[in-house]
Amino acid sequence: MNIVKLPGFCDVHVHFREPGYEYKETMETGILSAMAGGYSDVCTMPNLKPVPDSIENVKCQTCKIPADSLVNIYPYGSITKGQNGEELSDMEAIAPFVIAFSDDGRGVQSDKLMRAAMLKAKNSDKIIVAHCEVNDLLDGGYIHKGEYAKTHGHKGISSESEWKMIERDLRLVKETGCKYHVCHISTKEGVELIRQAKKDGLDVSCETAPHYLILDDGDLREDGYFKMNPPLRSKEDKEALIAGILDKTIDMIATDHAPHVEDEKNKGLKDSVFGIVGLETAFPLMYTYFVKTGLLTLEDLVDLMANKPRKRFNIKFTDIYYEWDLDAEYRINPDDFKSKGRATPFVGTKVYGKIVNSHK
Incomplete structure (x- = not known):
């Protein structure tokens, strides 16, 4: 045995599905999943029913949080009403009740609307947390537009669909001075854009997830457990993400924990819904593939999973x-x-690291 005591981790990107989609996950099962993964703080994304775009709707979520929860839950407010990308949510009113603003699952397509959102977020001292995806460049794709898609007859999602929106957003950040964070960065071009933006002094950060650092489209199978958005990219993209972790361009690890029921994930790559679970596997995977191999120290990993997300999102230390x-x-x-979700591309993967106790 090799027992170490680590602080609870902080995941700034989870989907707990309540209210509205409790058949996929509830606050209770999400909290249990977070605890099983060593987390004490999570930020919940706004693709809920109702969407947290007003004080009333934010409270529909916060009233579901158990008073005795050992996991602190910080809700996002949506950038746009109903996450429809057409009109801003009541950002000033909900700012005191949310950790940041996001339309995760959808990119804000309108330059004008995103600029207005950034100005409102800046006035409230909140971060814009962006799902970067240009709808006009998706072409009906559902896996990476690479060799696997070509040889297996699948429609691909181009890297350009991600980095073009990052590029647009960084221009708006430069104009507005807004704090800005990129969700689940997956492309080498996206990493380079963030690297340059930091050199230029912009107040920007980004996250990636363990699956983008460990797998690439060469690992794909005809299985919905391998389908998430953004998709598993090329080996070159994966290597650029690893380089971004090592040179600290990428600030933190987030899971994009997105549970679905089996009937939604057993339809193959084309017809399964996007999303996998990740809270319970993130640390063992990162420890096995990065710390045990010598790429990172354990202290580096704790920074990525606990310290840096808290610092960026102004979350008190656990x-x-x-x-x-x-x-x-x-x-x-x-x-x-x-978790209620079972979908992970890491079924059967040998890992190291298991929780034996938790305490305050």
């Missing part, structure tokens, strides 16, 4: 700690998950 046995070896089995 008093929750988890004891991990770093020598515990096992294979990932979705039947062990606390």
Whole structure:
């Protein structure tokens, strides 16, 4: 055994599905999943019913949070009403009740609307957290537009659909002075744009997820468990993301934990819905593939999963700690998950690191 005590992690990108989609996940199962992964703080995305675009609708979510929860839950407010991309939400009113603003799952297509959102976010001292995707460049794709898509007859999502919106947003950040964060960055061009923006002094940050750092489109199977948005990109993109982690262009690890029921994920790559779960596998995967291989130190990983997300999003440091046995070896089995979701491309993957205790 090799027992270490680590602070609870902070994930700025999860989908807990309540209210509106409790058949996929509830606050209770999401909290249990977060605890099983060593998290004490999570930020919940706004693709809910109702969408948190007003004080009343934000409270529809916050009233569901158990008073005795050991996981702190920080809701996002939506950038646009109903996340429809046509009209801004009541940003000034909901700002005191949300961690930041996002339309995650959809990119804000209108330059004018995004600029207005950035100005309102700046006035409220909130971050714009962007799902970067140009709809006109999607072409009905559902996996990366690369060799696998070509050889297997699938429609591909171009890298350009991501980095073109990052490029647009960075221009608007320069104009407005807004704090800006890119969700689940997946392309080499996107990483380079953020790297240059930081050199230029813009107040920007970004996250990526373990699956983009470990897998690429060469690992794809005809299985909905491998379908997420953005998709698994090329080996070249993966290597650029790893370089971005190592040179600190990429600020943090987030999971984009997106649970669905089995009937939504067992329809293959084309017809399954986008999204996989990640809270319970993130640390073991990152520890196994990055710390045990010597690419990162354990301290580096704690920075990426605990310290840096808290600092960027102004989340107070946790008093929750988890004891991990770093020598515990096992294979990932979705039947062990606390989440309602089971979809992970890492089924059967051998990893190290298991929680043995938690305490304040």
